[in-house]
Amino acid sequence: MKELRIVGISGNVKAPSRTSTLVGSVLRQIESELGLTGRHIDLSVSAPAIFRALRADQLDTEGGEIIRAVENADVLVVGSPVYRASYSGALKHLFDLVHYEALIGKPVILVATGGTPLHGLMIDHQLRPLFSFFKALPLPTSVYAIESEFDSYAVSSPDIQKRIRAAVRELELIIPHARTFALARDEEQSRLSA
Numbered sequence: 001m002k003e004l005r006i007v008g009i010s011g012n013v014k015a016p017s018r019t020s021t022l023v024g025s026v027l028r029q030i031e032s033e034l035g036l037t038g039r040h041i042d043l044s045v046s047a048p049a050i051f052r053a054l055r056a057d058q059l060d061t062e063g064g065e066i067i068r069a070v071e072n073a074d075v076l077v078v079g080s081p082v083y084r085a086s087y088s089g090a091l092k093h094l095f096d097l098v099h100y101e102a103l104i105g106k107p108v109i110l111v112a113t114g115g116t117p118l119h120g121l122m123i124d125h126q127l128r129p130l131f132s133f134f135k136a137l138p139l140p141t142s143v144y145a146i147e148s149e150f151d152s153y154a155v156s157s158p159d160i161q162k163r164i165r166a167a168v169r170e171l172e173l174i175i176p177h178a179r180t181f182a183l184a185r186d187e188e189q190s191r192l193s194a
């Protein structure tokens with residue numbers, strides 16, 4: 001059976017990070033429920049390599065490998081802290097370097113953390129349109145958590161745990177689609193490189 005590539009990206013620019021913890025929790029739930037292991041790209045570590053390039057044709061080996069991992073993922077978990085009522089600039093820069101056709105039809109679980117519940121709609125007003133642009137498939141259930149739902153950067157709220165489980169159950173429903181899609185992409189790539 002086709003092994004799916006799961007990639008989590010957290011758009012925080014410092015560590016420790018609630019956003020990174022939340023993306024990690026979703027990745028762990030995907031692993032325990034669906035048996036799929038993911039890679040986690042944390043921008044507090046990877047942003048310098050991305051920022052060395054202002055355009056995709058300027059990426060060095062390290063930056064290019066990160067962008068290729070995002071483009072070649074079959075499923076994405078994308079998280080950001082709310083910064084100034086939007087997602088972080090670091091996350092936007094990463095996606096500015098991703099090819100505009102690379103994410104078509106790919107399921108995306110959207111995740112964010114913020115200081116106030118009032119900015120929970122950042123996911124729907126800012127992140128969701130980004131993935132509509134890419135013609136990706138952001139899942140209906142997203143996960144938004146505020147600072148008081150963490151204890152020393154670990155998720156402490158049962159409601160957030162429930163939300164993570166709900167998002168991963170939705171992902172499970174479209175895994176067959178993701179597999180068919182991934183196989184078709186692999187076939188297309190080997191046809192082009194033959």
Ligand SMILES: Cc1cc2nc3c(=O)[nH]c(=O)nc-3n(C[C@H](O)[C@H](O)[C@H](O)COP(=O)(O)O)c2cc1C
Pocket residue numbers: 012013014016017018019020081082083084085086113114115116117119146147
């Ligand atoms: C520069 C900056 C801007 C922020 N702007 C907002 C904001 O507009 N709305 C909000 O709810 N929280 C805002 N916050 C709070 C962060 O979103 C919140 O602390 C988040 O959980 C931090 O994530 P991290 O632990 O992954 O860095 C801001 C924090 C920083 C540092």
